[in-house]
Amino acid sequence: MKDILTLGIESSCDETSVAVVKNGREVLSNIINSQIKIHEKFGGVVPEIASRNHIEAISDVTKKALEEAGITFNDIDNIACTCGPGLVGALLVGVSYAKGLSYALNKPLTGTNHIEGHIAGNYISHKELKPPFLCLIISGGHTHLVHICDYDKFEILGRTKDDAIGEAFDKVARVIGLGYPGGPKVDKLAKEGEPNITLPKTHMSGLDFSFSGIKTAIINLHHKSPDINKADLCASFEKDVTDILLENTIKAAEELDIKTIALAGGVSANSYIRKQFLNLEKEGYKIYYPEPILCTDNAAMIASAGYYRFISGVTSDLTLNAVPNLKIGE
Numbered sequence: 670m671k672d673i674l675t676l677g678i679e680s681s682c683d684e685t686s687v688a689v690v691k692n693g694r695e696v697l698s699n700i701i702n703s704q705i706k707i708h709e710k711f712g713g714v715v716p717e718i719a720s721r722n723h724i725e726a727i728s729d730v731t732k733k734a735l736e737e738a739g740i741t742f743n744d745i746d747n748i749a750c751t752c753g754p755g756l757v758g759a760l761l762v763g764v765s766y767a768k769g770l771s772y773a774l775n776k777p778l779t780g781t782n783h784i785e786g787h788i789a790g791n792y793i794s795h796k797e798l799k800p801p802f803l804c805l806i807i808s809g810g811h812t813h814l815v816h817i818c819d820y821d822k823f824e825i826l827g828r829t830k831d832d833a834i835g836e837a838f839d840k841v842a843r844v845i846g847l848g849y850p851g852g853p854k855v856d857k858l859a860k861e862g863e864p865n866i867t868l869p870k871t872h873m874s875g876l877d878f879s880f881s882g883i884k885t886a887i888i889n890l891h892h893k894s895p896d897i898n899k900a901d902l903c904a905s906f907e908k909d910v911t912d913i914l915l916e917n918t919i920k921a922a923e924e925l926d927i928k929t930i931a932l933a934g935g936v937s938a939n940s941y942i943r944k945q946f947l948n949l950e951k952e953g954y955k956i957y958y959p960e961p962i963l964c965t966d967n968a969a970m971i972a973s974a975g976y977y978r979f980i981s982g983v984t985s986d987l988t989l990n991a992v993p994n995l996k997i998g999e
């Protein structure tokens with residue numbers, strides 16, 4: 670069978686990224702232009718600034734992705750771009766650029782869901798991984814427990830009812846003065862602390878999650894006792910949110926009788942969460958997570974998800990638009 674080269678384009682938040690991926694699994698290039706330094710001084714992503722920077726970066730990033738892959742535009746078989754969810758102005762840059770390329774090169778276009786992209790990061794890191802499996806998506810804007818029935822068939826089993834877990838990590842970090850983006854900083858500091866602070870755990874019915882109570886408790890504790898040990902606070906926060914993640918994931922795995930569990934999204938780079946999930950392998954589970962660069966936003970994961978859409982016959986036309994609240998499977 671002829672190889673299929675997908676050009677992936679990602680611009681949903683503050684990373685402008687373009688990648689070339691062969692047959693959905695082999696990364697030939699994955700260029701990521703992060704705007705973290707630009708947004709750092711504002712303590713979070715400023716949407717308008719993100720859009721402007723995507724516009725400035727996207728042509729150069731694409732050129733580099735093609736060069737590094739050793740191909741030209743003519744070699745591409747399909748263009749996959751993130752069309753949602755994300756910041757509308759940021760998404761529009763990638764979608765418009767991809768539509769322009771598709772029209773000019775007369776190549777097929779596949780609008781791709783960013784969250785399906787996070788799941789697909791696992792297909793790149795683990796060539797043997799195939800559906801069905803259970804995926805816990807823990808990212809900056811989402812916390813979803815999903816049954817991946819097939820490459821293009823998803824069943825959402827549980828989701829957060831308030832904050833996404835990444836949002837909670839970032840908020841905790843900001844309040845205790847660690848800065849932005851908070852997740853990696855909490856991860857590092859927690860290693861120096863002990864989980865010895867009691868925090869309220871919210872148990873939702875079914876397989877849903879809630880993280881706003883624990884986040885608020887940390888904020889209140891820090892305001893009331895500014896001298897509280899920050900490392901202990903981070904370790905306690907990480908332990909409690911991980912317990913909640915484990916509890917629901919195991920419940921779902923037992924209900925569905927599934928032994929394969931994948932983690933996805935930026936927070937799946939967290940070392941404590943990875944370690945605790947890996948412990949499940951002693952109980953007969955197989956645990957997957959992407960390599961760190963494929964956990965946070967990148968275009969290789971979009972190319973992989975777009976490839977599986979493309980080979981199932983899904984393509985988009987030039988009416989493709991950015992959909993900020995696009996749902997998984999849509």
Ligand SMILES: Nc1ncnc2c1ncn2[C@@H]1O[C@H](COP(=O)(O)OP(=O)(O)OP(=O)(O)O)[C@@H](O)[C@H]1O
Pocket residue numbers: 681682754755783787807808809810811834835836838839850851852853856934935936937938939940964965966
């Ligand atoms: N080591 C880590 N520990 C905890 N959180 C982390 C770590 N590394 C990154 N994160 C968090 O991951 C999030 C970014 O991940 P990601 O790129 O998946 O989110 P996003 O693209 O902003 O949101 P979404 O994918 O839901 O639209 C941030 O909240 C960041 O703090």
Ligand SMILES: [Mg+2]
Pocket residue numbers: 783787808809935965966
């Ligand atoms: Mg993301």
